[in-house]
Amino acid sequence: MRRLIAILSLLFVTAGISHAASPPPSYFDNSRDAKPLDGGVKMITIDTPKGTFRVWTKRTGNNPTVKVLLLHGGPGATHEYMEVFDSFFPGQGIEYYYYDQLGSGNSDHPTDESLWDLPRFVEEVEQVRQALHLDKNNFYLLGHSWGGILAIDYALKYQQHLKGLIISDMMASAPAYIAYAKNVLMPAMDPASLAEVKRLEAEGKTDDPRYMKILIPMHYEKHILRMPYAQWPEPVIRSFSHINPQIYVSMQGPSELGLSGKLEHWDRFDDLAKIKVPTLVIGPAHDTMDPEYMASMAKRLPQGRFLSCPNGSHLAMYDDQQTYFTGLVKFIEDVDAGKSMR
Numbered sequence: 001m002r003r004l005i006a007i008l009s010l011l012f013v014t015a016g017i018s019h020a021a022s023p024p025p026s027y028f029d030n031s032r033d034a035k036p037l038d039g040g041v042k043m044i045t046i047d048t049p050k051g052t053f054r055v056w057t058k059r060t061g062n063n064p065t066v067k068v069l070l071l072h073g074g075p076g077a078t079h080e081y082m083e084v085f086d087s088f089f090p091g092q093g094i095e096y097y098y099y100d101q102l103g104s105g106n107s108d109h110p111t112d113e114s115l116w117d118l119p120r121f122v123e124e125v126e127q128v129r130q131a132l133h134l135d136k137n138n139f140y141l142l143g144h145s146w147g148g149i150l151a152i153d154y155a156l157k158y159q160q161h162l163k164g165l166i167i168s169d170m171m172a173s174a175p176a177y178i179a180y181a182k183n184v185l186m187p188a189m190d191p192a193s194l195a196e197v198k199r200l201e202a203e204g205k206t207d208d209p210r211y212m213k214i215l216i217p218m219h220y221e222k223h224i225l226r227m228p229y230a231q232w233p234e235p236v237i238r239s240f241s242h243i244n245p246q247i248y249v250s251m252q253g254p255s256e257l258g259l260s261g262k263l264e265h266w267d268r269f270d271d272l273a274k275i276k277v278p279t280l281v282i283g284p285a286h287d288t289m290d291p292e293y294m295a296s297m298a299k300r301l302p303q304g305r306f307l308s309c310p311n312g313s314h315l316a317m318y319d320d321q322q323t324y325f326t327g328l329v330k331f332i333e334d335v336d337a338g339k340s341m342r
Contacts, residue, residue, distance in 0.1 A: 105242060166280045
Protein backbone atom coordinates (compact mmCIF):
# COMPACT_ATOMS: atom_id res chain seq x y z
CA MET A 1 0.00 0.00 0.00
CA ARG A 2 2.82 2.44 0.86
CA ARG A 3 4.42 1.70 -2.50
CA LEU A 4 1.12 2.42 -4.28
CA ILE A 5 0.72 5.73 -2.43
CA ALA A 6 4.29 6.69 -3.33
CA ILE A 7 3.66 5.92 -7.00
CA LEU A 8 0.42 7.91 -7.03
CA SER A 9 2.14 10.86 -5.34
CA LEU A 10 4.85 10.77 -8.01
CA LEU A 11 2.22 10.78 -10.73
CA PHE A 12 0.60 13.90 -9.30
CA VAL A 13 3.98 15.68 -9.23
CA THR A 14 4.75 14.54 -12.77
CA ALA A 15 1.38 15.83 -13.95
CA GLY A 16 2.33 19.27 -12.68
CA ILE A 17 -0.51 19.55 -10.16
CA SER A 18 0.52 20.03 -6.55
CA HIS A 19 -1.07 17.49 -4.23
CA ALA A 20 -0.01 18.03 -0.66
CA ALA A 21 -2.51 15.59 0.86
CA SER A 22 -5.50 13.47 0.02
CA PRO A 23 -8.94 15.02 0.53
CA PRO A 24 -10.26 14.48 4.06
CA PRO A 25 -12.94 11.80 4.56
CA SER A 26 -15.54 14.56 4.81
CA TYR A 27 -14.96 15.33 1.11
CA PHE A 28 -16.72 12.09 0.25
CA ASP A 29 -19.59 12.55 2.72
CA ASN A 30 -22.89 11.98 0.88
CA SER A 31 -25.21 13.04 3.69
CA ARG A 32 -26.12 16.21 1.76
CA ASP A 33 -27.47 14.19 -1.16
CA ALA A 34 -31.10 13.23 -1.62
CA LYS A 35 -32.39 9.90 -0.46
CA PRO A 36 -32.09 7.57 -2.19
CA LEU A 37 -28.61 8.75 -3.11
CA ASP A 38 -28.51 10.39 -6.52
CA GLY A 39 -24.87 11.28 -7.10
CA GLY A 40 -25.27 14.89 -6.01
CA VAL A 41 -27.82 15.80 -8.70
CA LYS A 42 -30.26 18.58 -7.86
CA MET A 43 -32.99 20.00 -10.08
CA ILE A 44 -33.51 23.67 -9.21
CA THR A 45 -36.72 25.54 -9.92
CA ILE A 46 -36.13 29.02 -11.32
CA ASP A 47 -38.55 31.87 -11.89
CA THR A 48 -38.51 33.68 -15.23
CA PRO A 49 -40.75 36.27 -16.94
CA LYS A 50 -42.20 33.33 -18.87
CA GLY A 51 -42.96 31.09 -15.90
CA THR A 52 -41.05 28.56 -13.82
CA PHE A 53 -38.62 25.99 -15.18
CA ARG A 54 -36.10 23.53 -13.80
CA VAL A 55 -32.33 23.52 -14.32
CA TRP A 56 -29.97 20.62 -13.65
CA THR A 57 -26.98 20.74 -11.29
CA LYS A 58 -24.62 18.09 -9.95
CA ARG A 59 -22.31 18.44 -6.95
CA THR A 60 -19.04 16.57 -6.43
CA GLY A 61 -17.30 16.63 -3.07
CA ASN A 62 -17.60 18.68 0.10
CA ASN A 63 -15.42 21.63 1.08
CA PRO A 64 -16.82 24.31 3.38
CA THR A 65 -14.53 27.07 2.03
CA VAL A 66 -14.16 26.18 -1.68
CA LYS A 67 -17.23 25.60 -3.86
CA VAL A 68 -16.88 26.20 -7.61
CA LEU A 69 -19.91 26.68 -9.87
CA LEU A 70 -19.02 25.98 -13.51
CA LEU A 71 -20.68 28.05 -16.25
CA HIS A 72 -20.42 26.33 -19.64
CA GLY A 73 -20.03 28.09 -22.96
CA GLY A 74 -22.06 28.19 -26.11
CA PRO A 75 -24.41 29.87 -25.53
CA GLY A 76 -26.54 26.76 -25.50
CA ALA A 77 -23.77 24.16 -25.03
CA THR A 78 -23.79 21.81 -22.02
CA HIS A 79 -21.74 20.99 -18.95
CA GLU A 80 -20.46 17.84 -20.64
CA TYR A 81 -17.21 19.20 -22.09
CA MET A 82 -16.33 20.38 -18.58
CA GLU A 83 -16.30 16.81 -17.27
CA VAL A 84 -12.51 17.13 -17.56
CA PHE A 85 -12.67 18.80 -14.13
CA ASP A 86 -13.37 15.32 -12.70
CA SER A 87 -9.72 14.48 -13.42
CA PHE A 88 -8.34 17.37 -11.37
CA PHE A 89 -10.66 18.89 -8.76
CA PRO A 90 -11.41 15.84 -6.58
CA GLY A 91 -7.70 15.22 -6.02
CA GLN A 92 -7.42 18.78 -4.69
CA GLY A 93 -10.44 18.47 -2.39
CA ILE A 94 -12.35 21.12 -4.33
CA GLU A 95 -16.14 21.00 -4.19
CA TYR A 96 -17.62 21.82 -7.60
CA TYR A 97 -20.92 21.95 -9.42
CA TYR A 98 -21.84 21.11 -13.00
CA TYR A 99 -24.80 23.13 -14.21
CA ASP A 100 -26.77 23.08 -17.45
CA GLN A 101 -28.20 26.53 -18.07
CA LEU A 102 -31.87 26.82 -19.05
CA GLY A 103 -32.40 25.42 -22.53
CA SER A 104 -29.25 23.31 -22.33
CA GLY A 105 -28.44 19.67 -21.64
CA ASN A 106 -30.44 18.11 -18.83
CA SER A 107 -32.34 21.30 -17.98
CA ASP A 108 -35.77 22.27 -19.30
CA HIS A 109 -35.90 23.33 -22.95
CA PRO A 110 -38.45 26.12 -23.43
CA THR A 111 -38.60 27.61 -26.91
CA ASP A 112 -39.58 31.21 -26.19
CA GLU A 113 -36.67 33.16 -27.67
CA SER A 114 -37.20 36.08 -25.28
CA LEU A 115 -35.69 33.87 -22.56
CA TRP A 116 -32.29 33.98 -24.28
CA ASP A 117 -31.29 37.25 -22.72
CA LEU A 118 -28.12 38.02 -20.73
CA PRO A 119 -29.80 39.82 -17.79
CA ARG A 120 -32.25 36.92 -17.41
CA PHE A 121 -29.38 34.42 -17.37
CA VAL A 122 -27.71 36.51 -14.64
CA GLU A 123 -30.85 36.20 -12.51
CA GLU A 124 -30.90 32.47 -13.20
CA VAL A 125 -27.36 32.10 -11.85
CA GLU A 126 -28.34 34.04 -8.74
CA GLN A 127 -31.29 31.71 -8.14
CA VAL A 128 -29.01 28.70 -8.60
CA ARG A 129 -26.55 30.18 -6.10
CA GLN A 130 -29.28 30.60 -3.53
CA ALA A 131 -30.58 27.07 -4.04
CA LEU A 132 -27.08 25.62 -3.63
CA HIS A 133 -26.41 27.76 -0.51
CA LEU A 134 -23.23 29.32 -1.88
CA ASP A 135 -21.96 32.56 -0.32
CA LYS A 136 -19.04 34.97 -0.03
CA ASN A 137 -17.22 32.58 2.31
CA ASN A 138 -16.96 29.79 -0.26
CA PHE A 139 -18.42 30.71 -3.68
CA TYR A 140 -16.12 30.66 -6.71
CA LEU A 141 -17.70 31.28 -10.10
CA LEU A 142 -15.89 29.93 -13.17
CA GLY A 143 -17.20 31.01 -16.55
CA HIS A 144 -15.77 29.62 -19.77
CA SER A 145 -16.32 31.32 -23.15
CA TRP A 146 -19.96 32.54 -23.15
CA GLY A 147 -19.92 31.50 -19.50
CA GLY A 148 -17.23 34.16 -19.03
CA ILE A 149 -19.62 36.84 -20.31
CA LEU A 150 -22.25 35.56 -17.91
CA ALA A 151 -19.75 35.45 -15.02
CA ILE A 152 -18.63 39.05 -15.63
CA ASP A 153 -22.18 40.37 -15.69
CA TYR A 154 -23.08 38.30 -12.64
CA ALA A 155 -20.10 39.70 -10.73
CA LEU A 156 -20.99 43.27 -11.66
CA LYS A 157 -24.42 42.83 -10.08
CA TYR A 158 -23.85 40.27 -7.33
CA GLN A 159 -20.16 40.29 -6.39
CA GLN A 160 -21.12 40.59 -2.72
CA HIS A 161 -21.82 36.85 -2.85
CA LEU A 162 -18.49 35.87 -4.44
CA LYS A 163 -15.26 34.72 -2.88
CA GLY A 164 -13.48 34.43 -6.22
CA LEU A 165 -14.11 34.77 -9.95
CA ILE A 166 -12.52 32.95 -12.91
CA ILE A 167 -12.94 34.27 -16.46
CA SER A 168 -11.70 31.57 -18.82
CA ASP A 169 -11.14 32.12 -22.56
CA MET A 170 -13.30 35.22 -22.93
CA MET A 171 -12.66 38.86 -23.81
CA ALA A 172 -14.62 41.54 -21.96
CA SER A 173 -15.82 43.14 -25.19
CA ALA A 174 -17.73 41.60 -28.10
CA PRO A 175 -16.64 44.37 -30.50
CA ALA A 176 -13.00 43.75 -29.56
CA TYR A 177 -13.48 40.02 -30.14
CA ILE A 178 -15.09 40.69 -33.53
CA ALA A 179 -12.17 42.94 -34.47
CA TYR A 180 -9.64 40.28 -33.43
CA ALA A 181 -11.39 37.66 -35.55
CA LYS A 182 -11.52 40.04 -38.53
CA ASN A 183 -8.04 41.52 -38.28
CA VAL A 184 -5.96 38.64 -36.91
CA LEU A 185 -7.64 35.25 -37.28
CA MET A 186 -9.24 35.62 -40.72
CA PRO A 187 -6.18 37.03 -42.56
CA ALA A 188 -4.22 33.97 -41.47
CA MET A 189 -6.73 31.64 -43.15
CA ASP A 190 -6.65 30.36 -46.71
CA PRO A 191 -8.42 33.11 -48.73
CA ALA A 192 -10.38 30.72 -50.95
CA SER A 193 -11.60 28.66 -48.01
CA LEU A 194 -12.52 31.77 -46.04
CA ALA A 195 -14.46 33.12 -49.01
CA GLU A 196 -16.43 29.88 -49.23
CA VAL A 197 -17.24 30.04 -45.50
CA LYS A 198 -18.44 33.64 -45.84
CA ARG A 199 -20.54 32.72 -48.88
CA LEU A 200 -22.26 29.90 -46.97
CA GLU A 201 -22.89 32.25 -44.04
CA ALA A 202 -24.35 34.92 -46.30
CA GLU A 203 -26.66 32.36 -47.88
CA GLY A 204 -27.79 31.04 -44.49
CA LYS A 205 -26.25 27.63 -45.14
CA THR A 206 -24.19 27.14 -41.99
CA ASP A 207 -25.83 23.74 -41.61
CA ASP A 208 -24.35 22.68 -44.96
CA PRO A 209 -21.77 19.89 -44.30
CA ARG A 210 -19.23 21.85 -46.36
CA TYR A 211 -19.27 24.64 -43.76
CA MET A 212 -17.84 22.55 -40.93
CA LYS A 213 -15.69 20.52 -43.33
CA ILE A 214 -13.82 23.74 -44.12
CA LEU A 215 -13.84 25.20 -40.62
CA ILE A 216 -12.61 22.12 -38.74
CA PRO A 217 -9.07 22.06 -40.18
CA MET A 218 -8.91 25.81 -40.84
CA HIS A 219 -10.24 27.08 -37.52
CA TYR A 220 -11.32 24.44 -35.01
CA GLU A 221 -8.10 22.42 -34.98
CA LYS A 222 -6.06 25.64 -34.68
CA HIS A 223 -8.04 27.76 -32.25
CA ILE A 224 -10.78 25.67 -30.55
CA LEU A 225 -8.94 22.46 -29.61
CA ARG A 226 -5.43 21.95 -30.95
CA MET A 227 -5.45 18.31 -31.89
CA PRO A 228 -6.79 16.37 -34.88
CA TYR A 229 -10.57 16.40 -34.81
CA ALA A 230 -10.62 12.59 -34.92
CA GLN A 231 -8.81 12.62 -31.55
CA TRP A 232 -11.02 15.14 -29.79
CA PRO A 233 -12.09 13.87 -26.34
CA GLU A 234 -15.51 12.25 -26.18
CA PRO A 235 -16.99 14.77 -23.68
CA VAL A 236 -16.21 17.60 -26.11
CA ILE A 237 -17.83 15.84 -29.07
CA ARG A 238 -20.83 14.90 -26.92
CA SER A 239 -21.30 18.44 -25.62
CA PHE A 240 -21.00 20.03 -29.05
CA SER A 241 -23.49 17.56 -30.50
CA HIS A 242 -26.02 18.61 -27.85
CA ILE A 243 -25.79 22.38 -28.38
CA ASN A 244 -29.13 24.16 -28.59
CA PRO A 245 -29.02 26.01 -31.94
CA GLN A 246 -31.88 28.35 -31.04
CA ILE A 247 -29.94 29.79 -28.10
CA TYR A 248 -26.65 29.82 -29.98
CA VAL A 249 -27.92 31.63 -33.07
CA SER A 250 -30.07 34.03 -31.06
CA MET A 251 -27.20 35.22 -28.86
CA GLN A 252 -24.00 34.39 -30.77
CA GLY A 253 -25.27 34.51 -34.34
CA PRO A 254 -24.87 31.80 -37.01
CA SER A 255 -21.19 32.47 -37.75
CA GLU A 256 -18.33 30.62 -36.06
CA LEU A 257 -16.08 33.63 -36.75
CA GLY A 258 -17.19 36.47 -34.51
CA LEU A 259 -20.51 37.61 -33.08
CA SER A 260 -23.66 38.88 -34.74
CA GLY A 261 -26.48 37.99 -32.31
CA LYS A 262 -27.83 39.69 -29.21
CA LEU A 263 -24.32 39.82 -27.70
CA GLU A 264 -22.83 41.76 -30.62
CA HIS A 265 -22.49 45.06 -28.75
CA TRP A 266 -21.76 43.70 -25.27
CA ASP A 267 -18.76 45.52 -23.74
CA ARG A 268 -17.73 45.45 -20.07
CA PHE A 269 -14.01 46.26 -20.23
CA ASP A 270 -14.31 49.64 -18.52
CA ASP A 271 -16.57 48.11 -15.88
CA LEU A 272 -13.97 45.51 -14.84
CA ALA A 273 -12.53 48.07 -12.41
CA LYS A 274 -15.75 47.71 -10.40
CA ILE A 275 -15.13 44.01 -9.69
CA LYS A 276 -13.29 43.98 -6.37
CA VAL A 277 -13.17 40.24 -5.67
CA PRO A 278 -10.04 38.20 -6.54
CA THR A 279 -10.30 37.32 -10.22
CA LEU A 280 -8.30 35.00 -12.47
CA VAL A 281 -8.30 35.62 -16.22
CA ILE A 282 -7.17 32.63 -18.30
CA GLY A 283 -5.89 33.54 -21.77
CA PRO A 284 -4.41 30.81 -24.00
CA ALA A 285 -1.98 31.86 -26.73
CA HIS A 286 -3.86 30.14 -29.58
CA ASP A 287 -7.39 31.01 -28.49
CA THR A 288 -10.13 32.47 -30.66
CA MET A 289 -9.77 35.35 -28.20
CA ASP A 290 -6.90 37.85 -28.12
CA PRO A 291 -4.46 36.74 -25.37
CA GLU A 292 -2.97 40.23 -25.04
CA TYR A 293 -6.42 41.70 -24.53
CA MET A 294 -7.19 39.09 -21.85
CA ALA A 295 -3.92 39.97 -20.11
CA SER A 296 -5.03 43.63 -20.09
CA MET A 297 -8.29 42.54 -18.45
CA ALA A 298 -6.36 41.15 -15.48
CA LYS A 299 -4.54 44.47 -15.11
CA ARG A 300 -7.84 46.35 -15.21
CA LEU A 301 -9.26 44.25 -12.37
CA PRO A 302 -8.33 45.57 -8.89
CA GLN A 303 -7.49 42.04 -7.71
CA GLY A 304 -6.77 40.47 -11.07
CA ARG A 305 -4.32 37.74 -11.99
CA PHE A 306 -3.52 36.50 -15.49
CA LEU A 307 -2.82 32.88 -16.40
CA SER A 308 -1.22 32.39 -19.80
CA CYS A 309 -1.53 28.96 -21.42
CA PRO A 310 1.20 29.00 -24.11
CA ASN A 311 0.12 25.74 -25.74
CA GLY A 312 -3.61 26.18 -25.31
CA SER A 313 -6.54 27.23 -27.46
CA HIS A 314 -10.21 27.88 -26.62
CA LEU A 315 -10.41 24.54 -24.81
CA ALA A 316 -7.12 24.91 -22.98
CA MET A 317 -8.42 22.67 -20.22
CA TYR A 318 -7.73 19.90 -22.75
CA ASP A 319 -4.80 21.01 -24.92
CA ASP A 320 -2.76 22.75 -22.20
CA GLN A 321 -4.10 20.88 -19.20
CA GLN A 322 -1.19 21.07 -16.80
CA THR A 323 -0.75 24.82 -17.20
CA TYR A 324 -4.49 25.41 -16.99
CA PHE A 325 -5.22 23.37 -13.90
CA THR A 326 -1.98 24.14 -12.06
CA GLY A 327 -2.70 27.86 -12.37
CA LEU A 328 -6.39 27.48 -11.57
CA VAL A 329 -5.78 25.40 -8.44
CA LYS A 330 -3.02 27.79 -7.30
CA PHE A 331 -5.43 30.72 -7.65
CA ILE A 332 -8.10 29.00 -5.56
CA GLU A 333 -5.55 28.02 -2.92
CA ASP A 334 -4.19 31.58 -2.76
CA VAL A 335 -7.65 33.12 -2.44
CA ASP A 336 -8.59 30.62 0.24
CA ALA A 337 -5.39 31.51 2.10
CA GLY A 338 -5.93 35.27 1.71
CA LYS A 339 -2.81 35.77 -0.41
CA SER A 340 -2.20 38.62 -2.86
CA MET A 341 -3.32 38.22 -6.47
CA ARG A 342 -0.38 40.08 -8.00
